[in-house]
Amino acid sequence: MAVSSDYLDFVLEQLAPLGVLTSRKMFGGVGLYANGLFFALIDDDVLYLKGDESLKADFEAAGSRPFQPFGMDKPMAYWNAPVEAMDDGDLLVGWARRSVEVAAARKTR
Template sequence: MAEPSAFVTSVLTIMTPLGDVQPKRMFGGWGLFLEGNMFALINKGEELFLKADDENKDAFIAEGSGTHGKMPYYTAPAGALDSWKNMQSWAEGAVAASLRAKKK
């Protein structure tokens, strides 16, 4: 299996405060999982997309984030990858959206 790229590794480093985030190779990109729930994906172009639903998608839209096709994932807002402080609310919201989707 391919090793994560420098970009994937940097995203994992930023996400460390969430817990044991596991990358899994998927469709030429990577899925990011926390406790078995996929909350983010990194596409072949090394763009980070975070899980969204009715409770958090408006915040992504307000930031001008695009979607990953028809999937409920939005690009990480500008500056989110700069630090955990900038990423925290986005990542925690994505994890919460993944947990809500699991309950359905």
Template sequence: MPDDTFKEFVPDQLGALPELRARAMFGAHGLYAGDRFFGILDEGRLFFKTDAVSAADYTARGMGAFTYESKGKVLTMAYHEVPPDVLENAPELIEWARRAIQIAAIKPKTKKKSVRRGS
């Protein structure tokens, strides 16, 4: 499916989600539900935000993580490609999207910086 058609198809499939919008970013498009960044549209593929538990569902179906190259290194993000059969089934796709939105709402734990005291 050509990329422009795909960029129209995915929002149509996800039309039941509130406050859905796509925004151009780094040659791809980010999907947002309100202020929650939960998906990536890139080169005719859809990726959803994952955590350790949900990523297993994607990898069990043969789907990989979103990767990109920066400064000669390949970096992997916590987004996995949505299986084609899920993509074609709007009700199921919406369920997967809702799970991705919930994951996107969880703030990552940040390490506390230790305070060094002068001697």
């Protein structure tokens, strides 16, 4: 569950257009916040983005898998960033913006 500093730096650089980004170590991984909203996490140098039922089909169509730290029967509401997005900063920011929107909607509930 380690996160290398190089990978964290890369992700933060790619996601800089989102605004004020902060990261916090948590449970062996790293939580990512955009303007104070927890929208992503990194575990084993894999970026996972917050999702909900409205994004599930899009993540699945992009080949993403849910974050399952507790086993196959207990997925969390985070999906690995699509592989092609990791090679395209604009695409990654687009996915991340959608995750920030999910985080914002959950905060207002």
